[in-house]
Amino acid sequence: MKQNFPILSQKVNGKELIYFDNAATCQKPISVVQKIDEYYQETNSNIHRGAHFLANKATEEYEAAREYTAKFLGAEKSSLINFVRGTTEAINLVAYAFGDKFIGKDDEIIISELEHHSNIVPWQMLCERTGAKLRVIPINDIGELNYEVYAELLSEKTKLVSINYVSNALGTINDVETIIEKAHAVGAKVFLDGAQAAPHLKVNVQELDCDFFAFSAHKVYGPTGIGVLYGKEDVLNAMNPFHGGGEMIETVTFEKTTYNKLPYKFEAGTPNICGVIAMAEALKFVDEIGIENIAKHENDLLEYATEKMQTIEGMTFYGTSKNKSGVISFLIDGIHPYDLGVLLDKQGIAIRTGHHCTQPLMNKLQIEGTCRASFAIYNTKEEVDVFIKALNRAVLMLK
Numbered sequence: 465m466k467q468n469f470p471i472l473s474q475k476v477n478g479k480e481l482i483y484f485d486n487a488a489t490c491q492k493p494i495s496v497v498q499k500i501d502e503y504y505q506e507t508n509s510n511i512h513r514g515a516h517f518l519a520n521k522a523t524e525e526y527e528a529a530r531e532y533t534a535k536f537l538g539a540e541k542s543s544l545i546n547f548v549r550g551t552t553e554a555i556n557l558v559a560y561a562f563g564d565k566f567i568g569k570d571d572e573i574i575i576s577e578l579e580h581h582s583n584i585v586p587w588q589m590l591c592e593r594t595g596a597k598l599r600v601i602p603i604n605d606i607g608e609l610n611y612e613v614y615a616e617l618l619s620e621k622t623k624l625v626s627i628n629y630v631s632n633a634l635g636t637i638n639d640v641e642t643i644i645e646k647a648h649a650v651g652a653k654v655f656l657d658g659a660q661a662a663p664h665l666k667v668n669v670q671e672l673d674c675d676f677f678a679f680s681a682h683k684v685y686g687p688t689g690i691g692v693l694y695g696k697e698d699v700l701n702a703m704n705p706f707h708g709g710g711e712m713i714e715t716v717t718f719e720k721t722t723y724n725k726l727p728y729k730f731e732a733g734t735p736n737i738c739g740v741i742a743m744a745e746a747l748k749f750v751d752e753i754g755i756e757n758i759a760k761h762e763n764d765l766l767e768y769a770t771e772k773m774q775t776i777e778g779m780t781f782y783g784t785s786k787n788k789s790g791v792i793s794f795l796i797d798g799i800h801p802y803d804l805g806v807l808l809d810k811q812g813i814a815i816r817t818g819h820h821c822t823q824p825l826m827n828k829l830q831i832e833g834t835c836r837a838s839f840a841i842y843n844t845k846e847e848v849d850v851f852i853k854a855l856n857r858a859v860l861m862l863k
């Protein structure tokens with residue numbers, strides 16, 4: 465598998481590169497890299513407006529990518545797939561286009577202690593604009609949501625529940641079915657931040673019955689700067705537009721503008737055409753392997769690595785739910801995460817250290833940050849063995 469990923473064949477600091485920073489962004493298979501190359505060598509054109517060969521070719525590939533993405537997510541129609549820059553933009557889009565229209569003073573938005581900053585700050589900004597209030601589901605000591613408190617937080621004031629499906633910092637897989645069912649029972653909409661779910665779990669937005677779902681291509685073997693916002697048709701249709709400009713309009717006069725239908729309503733300006741086409745190639749890569757096989761491989765690595773890491777003196781794991789993805793967040797007594805990260809890098813191993821864009825979660829855990837190793841389809845048990853040796857060596861040097 466590793467040979468499918470050209471970047472992984474390089475040496476870092478004279479050592480074989482071991483890339484365990486997949487929750488931040490994962491590497492791209494050759495098929496995706498070639499697709500980007502092919503696009504600029506054979507296809508590049510602006511889309512939708514042209515009468516010429518390249519315009520038609522680019523438009524066809526772009527819209528085929530939308531169809532593919534809709535199938536990947538189990539969406540009812542491809543017009544419910546809105547291309548955005550990534551999960552962050554999707555959340556901001558909904559905060560403005562849905563939030564400003566449907567959420568008012570003293571209404572409530574529920575998030576959780578597990579959220580990434582991108583699923584906190586846009587809602588805080590919305591609350592500042594509207595006078596709505598943010599409510600937060602706490603976690604227990606193994607990093608799972610407290611569903612009893614969630615049930616108590618819900619009321620007729622709740623207008624939106626926005627939750628990550630899988631936590632990037634701890635790996636916890638949330639019980640989103642329960643979250644959605646309970647939210648709908650009080651008439652609230654649900655936004656699922658799928659940034660860490662799309663790479664590891666089979667997603668079917670219709671079965672989940674979520675109102676919104678977002679993910680970023682770069683965490684699913686695709687390029688950066690492109691992602692998806694799915695929304696239910698009636699909800700998307702009822703929303704305000706987000707960005708104004710070309711493509712999102714039907715007619716424009718100086719007196720009044722009418723807006724285009726879905727999905728163009730939310731795709732103002734020239735989009736990341738190459739990114740969309742390359743993202744679909746990445747989703748094909750995932751489908752060819754089978755997301756269940758990817759998940760199984762990563763779970764095997766998770767179990768294998770966790771067991772070996774337990775033997776290291778002073779090891780503490782953060783997030784130990786049975787239901788978690790291939791993320792290991794940890795600290796070793798007396799060692800600063802950054803120092804450990806730098807020493808591992810010297811041995812060619814890439815992990816992430818810090819707060820993982822989850823400062824409120826780190827505050828809750830009363831730590832500044834953690835070291836995080838996260839796995840993808842190209843990682844191996846042999847790499848885990850090298851990682852464990854490198855960890856032991858680093859501990860000897862730093863303690």
Ligand code: PLP
Nearest residue numbers: 550551552580582628632659680
């Ligand atoms: N939500 C979660 C759970 C994430 O892990 C991330 C990225 O790390 C994001 C949102 C933001 O994604 P992006 O930076 O691609 O917009």
